[in-house]
Structure formats: structure tokens, C-alpha cells
Amino acid sequence: MRRREALKLAAMSAGAAAFSEANFGFAQSGLLKSKQAVPAGATIRTIDTHIHLFDTARAGGVPWPEKTDTEIYKPALPDRYEALTASLGIVGAIAIEASPLPSDNQWLLNLVRSHPVIVGIVGNLVPSDDAFMDQLERLQGDPLFLGIRYGNLWKRNLDADLDSPGFVDGLKALAKAGLALDTANPDAQLISAVVQVAERVPDLRIVIDHLPHAPIPTDADERDKYWANLKLLASSPRVFIKLSEIPVKANGKLVTDSQQYRASLDAIWDVFGEDRIMFGSDWPNSDHLASYSHTYSIVRGYMARKSPAAHEKFFWKNSVAAYKWKRRRENQPQISS
Numbered sequence: 001m002r003r004r005e006a007l008k009l010a011a012m013s014a015g016a017a018a019f020s021e022a023n024f025g026f027a028q029s030g031l032l033k034s035k036q037a038v039p040a041g042a043t044i045r046t047i048d049t050h051i052h053l054f055d056t057a058r059a060g061g062v063p064w065p066e067k068t069d070t071e072i073y074k075p076a077l078p079d080r081y082e083a084l085t086a087s088l089g090i091v092g093a094i095a096i097e098a099s100p101l102p103s104d105n106q107w108l109l110n111l112v113r114s115h116p117v118i119v120g121i122v123g124n125l126v127p128s129d130d131a132f133m134d135q136l137e138r139l140q141g142d143p144l145f146l147g148i149r150y151g152n153l154w155k156r157n158l159d160a161d162l163d164s165p166g167f168v169d170g171l172k173a174l175a176k177a178g179l180a181l182d183t184a185n186p187d188a189q190l191i192s193a194v195v196q197v198a199e200r201v202p203d204l205r206i207v208i209d210h211l212p213h214a215p216i217p218t219d220a221d222e223r224d225k226y227w228a229n230l231k232l233l234a235s236s237p238r239v240f241i242k243l244s245e246i247p248v249k250a251n252g253k254l255v256t257d258s259q260q261y262r263a264s265l266d267a268i269w270d271v272f273g274e275d276r277i278m279f280g281s282d283w284p285n286s287d288h289l290a291s292y293s294h295t296y297s298i299v300r301g302y303m304a305r306k307s308p309a310a311h312e313k314f315f316w317k318n319s320v321a322a323y324k325w326k327r328r329r330e331n332q333p334q335i336s337s
Helices: 002-021 078-088 103-113 132-139 167-176 188-200 220-234 258-272 292-303 308-323
Strands: 046-051 090-096 118-123 145-151 180-184 205-208 239-243 277-279
Touching: 046 078, 046 277, 046 308, 078 090, 078 292, 090 308, 103 118, 103 132, 132 167, 167 180, 167 188, 180 188, 188 205, 188 220, 205 308, 220 258, 239 258, 239 308, 258 277, 258 292, 277 308, 292 308
Parallel strands: 046 090, 090 118, 118 145, 145 180, 180 205, 205 239, 239 277
Antiparallel strands: none
């Protein structure tokens, strides 16, 4: 995922610069301490829609993270995730692929089957591959398989690959199976490509990951086109957004005051509204910048002014609409029939 990391770091730098230039009132140290705290007995039941699971100790190793990434190169497995998050009110999560290997779809399914904290997975398949239809037919029968991810990672490019023979047919098959498409590492080009996907496969549910860290074009015309495309996507009830990869650093320190994030998050919220936005932590990749409790605290601080209904939608209800996951244990919420 080297391309992913490069894109992410570039976006973080841009975001930190934007916060500084906007003169949000940082103290001389460059930060204000957060007044938000995540209580041990949090009552907000939350489904985290974006975590990664991998086992660096398994035979043959893993495609990601790299061994040189000392921050997160250690097993990231369901038991560890649950121990880390249970006291925060996190009652479930969706595991997003962290490998381009087709066999790792089944590895991930096998892993989470005995861990009901994971309500489903988003796998990795290439819609234009000759084997795609057979792979999809085999995986779609598993209720824990919720969809696939495709975008700016694993040396792939959604914008270019849309014209590959069979690619759109593969997405149509994905939609027919009732599964979702996640996109990865957004930028203006990817958002433009997602508009094409939404137009060409109108029945497909689409989830745009990590939108807060999409680099916004500096050219005025390109910037206007970027926001126009987001508004166009917002007109489709099948397009959802994750507020994931939110934390940034300014002057080398984590920005912990949720108010410092309000302008950039409000810009997204105002376009898509409370029915289409979900929480995702990006754990353990998020550990590069912030602990899980800090990440969750920032988000809860941002949501503090929202209505109780908006809280429910953001922290779990919208994820049901996007992914159609099913409750696996009693403390997980469900929509009444």
C-alpha cells in the first residue's frame, strides 16, 4: 500500500496547512487540548465501518503493512480490536481488505467467523479479471461478505480501469448480488470516476472512504468541479461517505480539539447530510497519528452538536443501509422491522 500511504501523507500535510492558514486560534504551542473525553461507560453504540485485520506472524507474511512500519507491523486481530474498543461503546466493526491476494478474501472470512464483533468484511476482487464472476459467485453466498473495495491502491486506478473489458459488467454483477463497492484513497480524479460508476451502474451501493483526507484541488475551476461532482453523488441515495482518516497533526503534534476539524467536516456533512455519512476509524492504520480513543474522541466531539437521531444514523444506522450487515450478538443494534 505504498501508493496509499503517499496519498494519505500528502493529504494530511495539506490538511494541517489548511488548519494553520485558517487561523483557528491554536495556542502558542500550536494546539489546544481537547475538552472532549470518551467516558468508560459510553452509551453510544457504535459500528466502526473501517478497520483492517491482518496477522504479521502468519506463514508467508502479509502484503501490508511493511516490516519497516514499526508503528503497526504486529498482528491486528479481532481479539485485540475488541479489547481496545469495548469500553468505548464500540459494539461491532466492518473489516476492510488489507491485501490484493484473492485467497485472502477467504482468509479474512475464516478469521472473523468466530468473532461476532466483526459484522462483515469488504473484500478485494478485480471486476475485469476472468475469474471475477466465479469468485463473486462463491463469496456472495457468505452473509459476512458485504462487498469489495477498488480505487487508488494496489497500483490500481478506478478512472482508468473503468474502460477495461468486463469491468462495468463486473460491477453490475456486484450490484445484482446486493453487495457494495468501497472506493479507496479519494482525490478529484477518483471522485470523477465514482460519478461515472454511479451513472453506469445506478443500482450499485457505493461507499467513499476517507473523504476528509481527499486533497482538494487548488485550481479554482478544478475545485469547483470537485465540489460539483460531490453534490452530484449526493443526489444518489445509494452513495455513502465515511468520515474516516480524520486526525491530523499541526506543528508536529496531534490536533485533539474537535472544534479544529469542524470546518472541513461540516463541508462534507452539508453536502451529504445525516442519512449518508458513517464513522470509520481506519484502525490500526490510524495509530500512525492517534490512539483509537483519541480518534473516537475527536469524532464524538464533532458530533456533540448533532441531534440524537443524527447520532444513531452516523454511528450505526447508515452502515446498515450501506452494507446490509446483520447483527451477530445481542449488544449490536438493529433496525426494527
